[in-house]
Structure formats: C-alpha cells, structure tokens
Amino acid sequence: MRIDFDPEQFDRQGFYRLLTASVVPRPIAWVSTISAEGVANLAPHSFFNIACVAPPVLQFSAVGRKDSLRNVEETGQFVVNFAPEQLAEQINETATDFPRGVSEFDEVGVAAEPSLRVKPPRVAASPVAFECELHSTVRFGDSTVVFGRVVHAVVSQEVMTDGHPEIDKLKPLSRLGKDEWGTIGDVREISRIRHADWRGPGTRG
DSSP states (O other), rough: OOOOOOOOOOOOOOHHHHHHHHHHHHHHEEEEEEEEOEEEEEESSSSSEEETTTTTTTEEEEEESOHHHHHHHHEEEEEEEEEGGGGHHHHHTHHHHHOOTTTHHHHHTEEEEEEEESSSSTTTOOEEEEEEEEEEEEEETEEEEEEEEEEEEEEOOOGTTEEOOHHHHHOEEEOOSHHHHEEOOOOOOOOOOGGGGOOOTTTOO
C-alpha cells in the first residue's frame, strides 16, 4: 500500500523534507566563491550533479539568495571542491548562516590554496577541485540552478590508482534526509550489458 502526496497540499518545508529524505544519497558540491569586494565564501550544496561532459559542465542549485549565488553572479566564477568524509565537521560548519562579508574559510578555519584559472580559492585539503566559469543560470521558484563550465581540474595523487580516482580513497560524504549524512558504505561493481550479449533478465553473457 502506498501513501499519496500532492505537492499543492503541502507547505514548502513539508515537501522539502519529503524530497530530501527520498532523493538520496546526494553528492555535495563544496562551492567556493569570491565577492566583488574580494571576500572568499565557502558553502556546501547538496543539489549537485554533472550537466554535460563535452564541454564539461557542472550544476548546483542555490536555494534562496545566498552568498554563493550572489558571488557567482557578480564574478562569473566558482570552484566545486570535493567533500570528503574526513572533513565532515568543517563542511557542516560552512553551512552556518554567517553574515555577508564574513569568510567561512576564516571563521571555520579551512585552509585555502590559490586556484589556477579562476579567482575563488580552492579548499587545500579537498582531494578534487573543479574550477568553473559561469555558463548560465536558470531560476525555478525559490531556487536557482547554476551551470559552470569546468576550465581546470586538480586531483590529489593520494587518491589516484593507475590514473583514476579511487572511491575507497576519496571517501565521499553525501547528504540524506533530516540532519543525516552518508558515507560510502559497501560498493558493488556491476558492468553494463551490451545488447549483443543480452540473454534475458537475471542472466549474464
């Protein structure tokens, strides 16, 4: 038996809780930006994914008019820093609603490093960072989807094996519902089946 939910009958927060508890796990874009005045900002965004590969474009949704969105609109640049398990406390702390003009890097004590192609700094301890130039934004109600073209990527050697980032070394952190966070847990490897090899459901080769 299922329970029906009509979005029109819910308040915003009620359906938000349903969405965020069901669309899980959600990868986290730890987005660093810089204001027109030169103040660096850092905030996690869990409405995040790949929009395109060629050209490489990442997307994240800014809920409301927060500093990440304002800074991207002002400067046209941002960095998506990978959110690893070992930095969970700092990632959560950078979600604090500090006043505009206050740098989360400074308040939380997150070490920064210069980016190569954009002005916003990277998170020094993050194993992967994608430097982005703003491609476009799309507004949906109280949220704005930000699309950024990746102009440079950097990956720590420590998480690489045979030239490829390894999941057990990256240890990604994800968001779940309520105040819940997820770690990688068990990893299953299942290869895709070519049509030429299809033998019916539940069969291989």
